Amino acid sequence: xxxxxxxxxxxxxxxxxxxxxxxxxxxxxxxxxxxxxxxxxxxxxxxxxxxxxxxxxxxxxxxxxxxxxxxxxxxxxxxxxxxxxxxxxxxxxxxx
Amino acid sequence: xxxxxxxxxxxxxxxxxxxxxxxxxxxxxxxxxxxxxxxxxxxxxxxxxxxxxxxxxxxxxxxxxxxxxxxxxxxxxxxxxxxxxxxxxxxxxxxxxxxxxxxxxxxxxxxxxxxxxxxxxxxxxxxxxxxxxxxxxxxxxxxxxxxxxxxxxxxxxxxxxxxxxxxxxxxxxxxxxxxxxxxxxxxxxxxxxxxxxxxxxxxxxxxxxxxxxxxxxxxxxxxxxxxxxxxxxxxxxxxxxxxxxxxxxxxxxxxxxxxxxxxxxxxxxxxxxxxxxxxxxxxxxxxxxxxxxxxxxxxxxxxxxxxxxxxxxxxxxxxxxxxxxxxxxxxxxxxxxxxxxxxxxxxxxxxxxxxxxxxxxxxxxxxxxxxxxxxxxxxxxxxxxxxxxxxxxxxxxxxxxxxxxxxxxxxxxxxxxxxxxxxxxxxxxxxxxxxxxxxxxxxxxxxxxxxxxxxxxxxx
Numbered sequence: 001x002x003x004x005x006x007x008x009x010x011x012x013x014x015x016x017x018x019x020x021x022x023x024x025x026x027x028x029x030x031x032x033x034x035x036x037x038x039x040x041x042x043x044x045x046x047x048x049x050x051x052x053x054x055x056x057x058x059x060x061x062x063x064x065x066x067x068x069x070x071x072x073x074x075x076x077x078x079x080x081x082x083x084x085x086x087x088x089x090x091x092x093x094x095x096x
Numbered sequence: 097x098x099x100x101x102x103x104x105x106x107x108x109x110x111x112x113x114x115x116x117x118x119x120x121x122x123x124x125x126x127x128x129x130x131x132x133x134x135x136x137x138x139x140x141x142x143x144x145x146x147x148x149x150x151x152x153x154x155x156x157x158x159x160x161x162x163x164x165x166x167x168x169x170x171x172x173x174x175x176x177x178x179x180x181x182x183x184x185x186x187x188x189x190x191x192x193x194x195x196x197x198x199x200x201x202x203x204x205x206x207x208x209x210x211x212x213x214x215x216x217x218x219x220x221x222x223x224x225x226x227x228x229x230x231x232x233x234x235x236x237x238x239x240x241x242x243x244x245x246x247x248x249x250x251x252x253x254x255x256x257x258x259x260x261x262x263x264x265x266x267x268x269x270x271x272x273x274x275x276x277x278x279x280x281x282x283x284x285x286x287x288x289x290x291x292x293x294x295x296x297x298x299x300x301x302x303x304x305x306x307x308x309x310x311x312x313x314x315x316x317x318x319x320x321x322x323x324x325x326x327x328x329x330x331x332x333x334x335x336x337x338x339x340x341x342x343x344x345x346x347x348x349x350x351x352x353x354x355x356x357x358x359x360x361x362x363x364x365x366x367x368x369x370x371x372x373x374x375x376x377x378x379x380x381x382x383x384x385x386x387x388x389x390x391x392x393x394x395x396x397x398x399x400x401x402x403x404x405x406x407x408x409x410x411x412x413x414x415x416x417x418x419x420x421x422x423x424x425x426x427x428x429x430x431x432x433x434x435x436x437x438x439x440x441x442x443x444x445x446x447x448x449x450x451x452x453x454x455x456x457x458x459x460x461x462x463x464x465x466x467x468x469x470x471x472x473x474x475x476x477x478x479x480x481x482x483x484x485x486x487x488x489x490x491x492x493x494x495x496x497x498x499x500x501x502x503x504x505x506x507x508x509x510x511x512x513x514x515x516x517x518x519x520x521x522x523x524x525x526x527x528x529x530x531x532x533x534x535x536x537x538x539x540x541x542x543x544x545x546x547x548x549x550x551x552x553x554x555x556x
Contacts, residue, residue, distance in 0.1 A: 004214070007326060007334065010331065010334055010335060010338075011322065011334060011338050014322075014334065014335045014338035014339050014342070015338050015339075015341070015342040016342070017117055017339055017342075018120075018338060018339035018340065018341065018342035018343035018344075018346075019342045019343065019346055021117065021120045021121050021124065021339070021343060022120070022124065022343040022346050022347060023346065024124060025123075025124040026124075026125075026126070026462065027435065027437050027443055027444055027447075027462045028126065028435070028444055028447040028457060028460060028462070029123065029124065029125075029126060029129060029444055029447075030347065030350070030351075030437075030442070030443035030444030031182065031183070031186075031440075031442045031443065031444035031445045031447070031448050032123065032129060032133075032444065032448065033120075033123055033124065033343075033347070033444075034186060034310070034311055034314055034344070034347055034442065034444075035182075035186050036119070036120060036123045036132065036133055036136065037120065037314060037318070037339075037340045037343050037344055037347075038186055038189055038190045038193070038314050038317075038340075039133070039136060039137075039140070039189075040116045040119075040120065040136055040318075040336050040339065040340050041190075041193050041314075041317050041318045041321045041336060041337055041340045042140060042189075042193055043112065043116070043140065043143060043321065043332050043333055043336040043337070044193050044196045044197050044200070044317075044321045044324070044333065044337075045140075045144055045163075045196070046109070046143050046144060046147040046330065046332060046333065047196075047197075047200050047321070047324055047325065047328050047330055047333050048196045048199060048200055049144070049147050049148075049150075049153075049159055049163075050147065050150055050153065050328055050330070051199070051200045051203045051204065051328070052155050052158070052159050052162070052203075053150060053152070053153025053154055053155055053156075053159065054152070054153065054154075054203075054207070055155065055203055055207070056207065059206060060203050060206050060207060061155065061158070063199050063202050063203050063206070064155075064199060064200075064203045065158060065162050066195070066199055067195070067196045067198075067199025067200055067202075067203065068159060068162035068163060068166065068196070069162045069163075069165050069166035070166060070192040070193070070195040070196040070199065070230075071166065071192070071193065071196035072162065072163045072164075072165070072166030072167040072170065073166040073167070073169060073170040073189060073192040074170075074189050074190070074192040074193035074196060075140055075144075075167075075170075076166070076167040076168075076170040076171050076174070077170030077171070077173065077174045077185065077188070077189035077192070078174075078186075078189050078190075078193075079133065079136075079137050079140070079174075080170065080171050080174025080175055081174045081177065081182060081185055081186065081189070082133045083130075083133050083134070083137075084174070084175070085179075085182065085448050085451075086123070086129045086130045086132075086133055087130060088448065088451035088452050089126045089129060089130070089447075089451050089457050090451070090454070090456055090457065091126075091127075091456050091457060091458055092456030092458050092459060
């Protein structure tokens with residue numbers, strides 16, 4: 001579905017995108033942003049699910065199960081702490 | 097539902113990737129940041145739910161159990177953790193992501209699914225990086241949580257790491273050369289060795305350097321996820337992982353730069369722990385001050401700049417400090433907060449702690465924004481910060497922090513330092529600022545002293 005060079009192009013463009021999106025972030029948001037990007041790589045969950053869906057035999061299944069547990073922890077935990085931190089940022093001019 | 101399922105899955109990944117990028121973009125301004133994480137969250141939920149429609153999958157019941165177990169455990173801990181402990185929780189969740197990427201690699205290698213050599217190489221690399229990030233992040237978590245009290249340093253540890261890396265490379269190459277067929281035992285050896293590598297790489301690194309390490313592992317996990325995305329032909333993983341990989345690398349560089357260290361220096365030399373011998377102590381004496389006198393100085397100022405450090409967070413003093421500032425603002429004093437990029441355990445950590453106390457973000461300034469203003473400030477109030485205001489960084493070439501960007505608190509007309517005792521900072525360096533003629537030391541617990549100041553100022 002994604003052939004060699006197409007995949008390379010996706011990789012390159014995504015790398016530039018990540019750089020550009022972060023480049024102008026003020027220091028006050030560095031911790032929430034690290035946490036937010038931590039949440040984004042929680043998408044590994046869908047990969048762990050696919051791997052588990054195909055897994056055969058107890059060994060593969062056990063490893064895949066652990067993988068899904070860890071990935072779900074990454075995604076949900078990343079969201080929970082990021083949302084909590086960002087919720088607190090308020091301006092002195094009143095409403096967000 | 098075969099083709100419908102496949103199309104729906106691809107469409108959901110497309111939507112998720114777009115929402116992730118838009119979400120990260122919105123997170124780069126404090127005004128839109130909250131909505132940014134919600135957008136990214138919507139993308140994650142859509143992608144996860146639609147993935148159940150992927151054709152040819154089984155084990156649905158166990159899969160649901162696994163998601164529930166990991167998700168609920170993380171949600172409960174994530175909602176409860178104190179803001180001061182945030183960095184190690186981020187390390188923990190990040191390590192879990194790395195572990196998941198490694199697990200995907202292990203399953204794909206065990207199953208012996210046929211892959212071309214390029215994809216196989218990426219799969220092995222992703223597994224290695226993910227596993228290092230997993231065990232390394234766990235060690236980082238243990239250190240910041242105080243479970244691992246000291247750093248383990250010994251002669252030849254870089255040699256040991258190189259040796260482990262060499263073994264990793266050889267075993268990985270064997271797997272690739274054999275095209276992933278009949279390599280079960282090699283795969284097991286590979287993962288045992290790289291998990292060990294994460295431990296031996298992270299154990300010697302001092303607590304002061306942990307933020308850089310956590311950020312680095314965050315970037316590495318992103319990269320591992322992207323590589324496993326190539327193995328699974330999953331565009332959402334490739335895009336999200338790569339975006340995080342490059343963004344995280346940039347963030348890591350910014351942090352290392354703010355600490356005046358190179359990344360290699362952080363990983364291989366172990367500052368943070370070594371006490372500095374031979375550096376000559378500053379001349380002069382420490383001059384103590386009592387809270388009532390300090391309150392008079394603050395209360396009759398026109399402009400006060402507060403410099404908080406991690407010591408303030410440890411003393412849980414941020415609420416009292418904000419109360420103190422409100423009392424000053426009520427008297428017509430201009431109050432600003434100056435945050436050094438590496439104050440706290442992570443860049444921006446101090447901003448989170450101040451936000452928790454209710455300090456509006458437009459009173460908080462970066463070092464670059466406020467450094468020229470110290471000259472016009474009547475008082476620089478330093479609470480629990482040390483190395484980041486040490487003027488030695490500007491003047492003394494022999495000092496290990498020489499060249500580190502600092503806050504110019506010494507330029508203020510008066511300096512008041514709230515400090516627990518007469519110890520040196522994280523780096524073990526005496527602070528020349530405390531010995532200056534216009535500096536006064538207010539010894540005691542940050543929270544108690546801030547409360548005393550509030551009372552004294554209200555009584556003025």
